[in-house]
Amino acid sequence: MKINSYLWVTLLPWSLLAGSNAQAAGDGPTTGGIELAPVQVKAHREVEGAASGGYQTSTDAVGPLGQLSFLDTPYSLNVTSGELIENTESHSMADALKTNPGVFVGQSQLTDARGMNDAFIRGFKVSYLRDGLYTNSYNMPLVEGVERMEVLNGPSAFLYGYVNPGGVINYVTKKAGPVPVASFRTGTYGGGQVFAAGDVGGPLAGTGDRLDYRVNAFYSDGGTFVDQQKLTSNMLSACMAWHITPDLVLSPHFYHSEFRQQGAQAQFLLASGVAAPATPDPTRAYGQSWTLNKVVSNQTGFALDDRINDTFTFRSDYNFSNMWWNDQTLKSTLTDNAGDYSETFRFFGPEHYYTKTGSAMLDARFATGSLEHVLSLGYWGSNEQDDDAASSSQNLGSSSLGGPLRAARPAIDTPDGPVSHIEWYYNSMLIGDRITLGPAWSALVGANETFVHELYEDTTTDTVTERFDAAKWSPSFALTYHPTPVVSTYVSYMQGLEFGDQAPDTAANANQILAPSASGQYELGLKATPGDLSIAVALFRIDKVNAELDPADNVYKQDGREVHQGLEVTTTGKVAPRLTLVGGFTWLKATVDKATADPALDGKTPLGVPELVARLYLEYQLAGRKDLVLEGGANYVGKAPTDNYDTHYLGDDATFDAGLRFAPRLWDHQAQVSLKVDNLFDKAYWASYTSRNGLQFGEPRTLALSLKYSL
Numbered sequence: 001m002k003i004n005s006y007l008w009v010t011l012l013p014w015s016l017l018a019g020s021n022a023q024a025a026g027d028g029p030t031t032g033g034i035e036l037a038p039v040q041v042k043a044h045r046e047v048e049g050a051a052s053g054g055y056q057t058s059t060d061a062v063g064p065l066g067q068l069s070f071l072d073t074p075y076s077l078n079v080t081s082g083e084l085i086e087n088t089e090s091h092s093m094a095d096a097l098k099t100n101p102g103v104f105v106g107q108s109q110l111t112d113a114r115g116m117n118d119a120f121i122r123g124f125k126v127s128y129l130r131d132g133l134y135t136n137s138y139n140m141p142l143v144e145g146v147e148r149m150e151v152l153n154g155p156s157a158f159l160y161g162y163v164n165p166g167g168v169i170n171y172v173t174k175k176a177g178p179v180p181v182a183s184f185r186t187g188t189y190g191g192g193q194v195f196a197a198g199d200v201g202g203p204l205a206g207t208g209d210r211l212d213y214r215v216n217a218f219y220s221d222g223g224t225f226v227d228q229q230k231l232t233s234n235m236l237s238a239c240m241a242w243h244i245t246p247d248l249v250l251s252p253h254f255y256h257s258e259f260r261q262q263g264a265q266a267q268f269l270l271a272s273g274v275a276a277p278a279t280p281d282p283t284r285a286y287g288q289s290w291t292l293n294k295v296v297s298n299q300t301g302f303a304l305d306d307r308i309n310d311t312f313t314f315r316s317d318y319n320f321s322n323m324w325w326n327d328q329t330l331k332s333t334l335t336d337n338a339g340d341y342s343e344t345f346r347f348f349g350p351e352h353y354y355t356k357t358g359s360a361m362l363d364a365r366f367a368t369g370s371l372e373h374v375l376s377l378g379y380w381g382s383n384e385q386d387d388d389a390a391s392s393s394q395n396l397g398s399s400s401l402g403g404p405l406r407a408a409r410p411a412i413d414t415p416d417g418p419v420s421h422i423e424w425y426y427n428s429m430l431i432g433d434r435i436t437l438g439p440a441w442s443a444l445v446g447a448n449e450t451f452v453h454e455l456y457e458d459t460t461t462d463t464v465t466e467r468f469d470a471a472k473w474s475p476s477f478a479l480t481y482h483p484t485p486v487v488s489t490y491v492s493y494m495q496g497l498e499f500g501d502q503a504p505d506t507a508a509n510a511n512q513i514l515a516p517s518a519s520g521q522y523e524l525g526l527k528a529t530p531g532d533l534s535i536a537v538a539l540f541r542i543d544k545v546n547a548e549l550d551p552a553d554n555v556y557k558q559d560g561r562e563v564h565q566g567l568e569v570t571t572t573g574k575v576a577p578r579l580t581l582v583g584g585f586t587w588l589k590a591t592v593d594k595a596t597a598d599p600a601l602d603g604k605t606p607l608g609v610p611e612l613v614a615r616l617y618l619e620y621q622l623a624g625r626k627d628l629v630l631e632g633g634a635n636y637v638g639k640a641p642t643d644n645y646d647t648h649y650l651g652d653d654a655t656f657d658a659g660l661r662f663a664p665r666l667w668d669h670q671a672q673v674s675l676k677v678d679n680l681f682d683k684a685y686w687a688s689y690t691s692r693n694g695l696q697f698g699e700p701r702t703l704a705l706s707l708k709y710s711l
Helices: 004-023 034-040 081-088
Strands: 059-061 067-069 079-083 103-106 119-121 125-132 146-153 167-173 181-189 192-203 212-222 232-244 250-260 268-270 290-308 312-334 341-367 371-389 391-400 418-436 441-458 463-484 487-498 517-530 532-549 555-575 579-593 613-620 626-639 652-664 669-679 686-690 694-697 702-710
Touching: 034 418, 079 081, 232 532, 312 391, 441 487, 487 532, 532 579
Parallel strands: 125 167, 268 312
Antiparallel strands: 059 067, 079 146, 103 119, 146 167, 181 192, 181 702, 192 212, 212 232, 232 250, 250 290, 268 694, 290 312, 312 341, 341 371, 341 391, 371 418, 418 441, 441 463, 463 487, 487 517, 517 532, 532 555, 555 579, 579 613, 613 626, 626 652, 652 669, 669 702, 686 694
8 A cells, every 4th residue: 555655646746747748739639559659759869879969869669679669669668879879988887777676786897706797687688689580698799889778677588588687788789871970089087097989880882872780899897996806808799781772771780899807806705694884895806816707799691671662671680609708716605704705716618609689570560440550579589608627626725804815826727628518599489469459548468478488408427417497478468448548558468588596515416507487467558748858657566486405405496486576667858958867776575475495585685685666867058158067976775684684785885986078079080088987986995796796886976088089
């Protein structure tokens, strides 16, 4: 009852504002359904997600269903534009999504030992996509080559097949187009990283406007805020758009990236009964300077789009990636409340990941009586093969936060050949129908049948240790109502299909992968576009299987349910002609329910899940100075438990950011100087705790400076 009252109090002012705004504008009768997209696009917004339009985007990419307008998307979907990513001096997923209150990224690229991030939405893990196709979480594109990032909250098996219940983060890469692009950018960030980036593209001369291209390059090198840590990363991407006919376009692409990190910051697991200590100096190295992690990725593929006629459209995508990863890192465990910890060196031989993903969709637009349909039918699938080398470990001894151990690298190594082979794939057949029911009503109905295969093989003995084969239908429905042209409300249901959790190292069935499972989500939402703002509110409830360690036999097993319910509010746009606001909050109540193997877990909040995440990012353009913008940000993460029984918590933390952007015209071209200070008051804090990665340091005060020149 409390949450319903809170919802109405929250929505009432926005609903009145939206309604009065529509009447003042002299809008005609309410029209609804999937054809509203042209009505909602504001004429002055020349570029999707541009700063001049308050970083708003008028359309959302709803997976294989294609583009829908913001008001006609019956899901919680948040878009972070490439211009916002660049203007906030972002160089990692954690930075790029810092303005999105629906995503909690509890680690930094600079402190994470693997150069990748774990993100959580609505308290659950997420899946990652590259241009709408699955990508390994170690294999995500660098954000410098991203046009925008699309975040769909909640389970989405109907759209993508097997995905994590939290949602999906889709990296939309920069594409070839007919508008010429040429820019160069350089600067520093992260406490010592120096970078250079270039972006060129447009029509290829001599091809009669039939061939467009785009090339992006990035290189970064230097230290970080962590003592003795070194980081090098680079990226080269190239794509083309070949207009075979005006309606048939072939778009090949290539992507290469390398990431090399030496001297990763320590991550601390907590022994049983041990609480998280006060945060020590995050710039001090608690790991070893000789640890090394390296990831090399190559990806290639193509898209083919054909507007066959006024009724039928064909869309297809294919991507192949080959990734190599070498991991030489530490595992540290705090053994008491005095800050003492044990440290173990872990060496993994080279691991190879091969991933093929693809989709093929046929859309049909037609009418049956008074109902208008956009029917989508097609295939969505992925195949991943992992070859893992042997691993070795050696204890380095005991250490303390007050005086970290400095040890020589142990003389351990492993053979390069694979010792295990993992393969998994899923094939999904999807049918979805977007139906315009009348002037104010529309519906989305559909289903996805997914077949999943998992296999784990010991290649030293040619023995299959685990295998799963399963198939499942995932229905989905949504109903949208437009009370006015600038307000929509919706109710939707989605399912999630996910691969099973992996047993921890301490379990009797250590590292075992549990069986795939299903989850379900109900969502009630409201969206509005009063003036130059986009506002979204969603109430949600997700119910999935719980996995826990049975104290009776120390076996990790599926038992009971995990229920997450809460409220999300997001706002993007201009609250005044010179003032832009991006942000909002997610309030979450997450509990374990019906746990029988360990009844003490019943009603407890799952480990590491914060109750509240709030974000606020502001830009103010000085009066009379269109070329000078002041920036400010505030970030809040509520307390989160560090054990399964909610005995110990990480405290809540708030950090603040500030910056300015100066964008003059130089030699008849656009230039830009950006200065950003993160964690302005240099607060030391633990960013998160997970059972896999342990305690993660929050970043201290860091300065980012960049210079950009566009031709």
